[in-house]
Amino acid sequence: MSQSIATKELARRIVNQEETFILDVRNTDDFDDWKIEGESVEIINEPYFNLMDGVDALAGRINKNQEVIVVCARGNSSKMAAETMEEAGFTNVYDLEGGMQSWSQHLEPVKIADLSEGGSLYQFVRLGKGCLSYMAVSEQEAAVIDANRMTDVYERFAQKKGVTIKHTIDTHLHADHISGSRQLAENTGGSYHLPPKDAGEVTFDYKPLEEDHDITVGNTTIKVHPLYSPGHTIGSTSLIIDQQYLLTGDILFLKSIGRPDLAGKADDWVGDLRETLYSRYKKLSDELIVLPAHYSSVEELGEDGSVQAKLVDLYQRNAGLQVEDEQSFRDMVTENLPPQPNEHETIRQTNMGKINPEVEEQREMETGPNRCAVNA
Structure with a gap:
């Protein structure tokens, strides 16, 4: 079962310029239009449908031991993507509660x-x-x-x-x-x-x-x-x-x-x-x-x-x-x-x-x- 992170905690990290790695699993057009940004934020995009059958698309892009915050539109796809990653051996994965919808309101x-x-x-x-x-x-x-x-x-x-x-x-x-x-x-x-x-x-x-x-x-x-x-x-x-x-x-x-x-x-x-x-x-x-x-x-x-x-x-x-x-x-x-x-x-x-x-x-x-x- 994946862990979740609240928008308030993510906001605190970004304001404090803490190193933060985000995997955004929305469609690429949505990602290109609007994404989470921060001075110390590294963010990559891989649509959820590319991760439904495994995490091969992430090979070489994310270290399995690094902290990763997974983001989607409303928090559902990110939770499933995070669980798929954990099953594949990723050890420090969080999904953002409520996704971009909640992020937009914080x-x-x-x-x-x-x-x-x-x-x-x-x-x-x-x-x-x-x-x-x-x-x-x-x-x-x-x-x-x-x-x-x-x-x-x-x-x-x-x-x-x-x-x-x-x-x-x-x-x-x-x-x-x-x-x-x-x-x-x-x-x-x-x-x-x-x-x-x-x-x-x-x-x-x-x-x-x-x-x-x-x-x-x-x-x-x-x-x-x-x-x-x-x-x-x-x-x-x-x-x-x-x-x-x-x-x-x-x-x-x-x-x-x-x-x-x-x-x-x-x-x-x-x-x-x-x-x-x-x-x-x-x-x-x-x-x-x-x-x-x-x-x-x-x-x-x-x-x-x-x-x-x-x-x-x-x-x-x-x-x-x-x-x-x-x-x-x-x-x-x-x-x-x-x-x-x-x-x-x-x-x-x-x-x-x-x-x-x-x-x-x-x-x-x-x-x-x-x-x-x-x-x-």
Whole structure:
């Protein structure tokens, strides 16, 4: 009987950059599209159907005494593959519980900082999807920004910290994953904030997230300053927390910039994107720490597992911020758009409240890699 490893343990290893060997037994097309990555991860692919009658396909590729974590889509094929390997004499084989589906849902909390007047800021890293969400904590209150649909993670974390979630905030109407912000607000009795320019078709009540309307967390200790910054969507709104941290949503990432086409408005919104990146942000302090809503590769993870960088550094090294000519910028954005996220329009409809898919369907809708960035 094979041993199993939980997604939480695998996440810990990857964040700590521990040597990890993975055998992915999904079909090659699925593997090429989306896989587990890490600075110290070695991964090979051998489809399960090649292992059903034996492990000859692994000869010379895996040492029988080395630790191997076997991964599939949902955890069934990997378990059978692991048992086949053990029968063939492999001595240290684990299967990943729940497979890539569970990996896609895991959130790893990382502390970003203690804030200047008390309180703390945390980043929740969704390693299997590249999503980043945040919790600002002060005086027994919390605000959660860009929550994923796994709301229980934030609720348990808040309970552990002894705080009540008073505010949930979406920096924009998400198209690559299902937002948990509205559900989290309902669960905790908090207020849900959304940019009104992204809320034209929503079916629910919300509080407008607007420039010059601060959101206070705790005893006026942390102020969340919204900053209108369109481009990824027409309503995209950044947040400045504690005058030190710039939460850019999907407008600016560490190695790329946001895509303007997920509502079919690339030509219309690329000008807004440029205005935000080359004018609005340039008026801000270049010492601000950028905290995006996504990352694209494991290279962006710091030694502590967080994703962050100074704004001044991004203006020096991010290729999407180096194109001064307006037409060249427009061409660079519109000609380098990756494939759109899986089910992006259905996800948008869900986040508007127009449809309410079952949990299993929501998992399927989110399957696949993060594709919120321009390939600058």
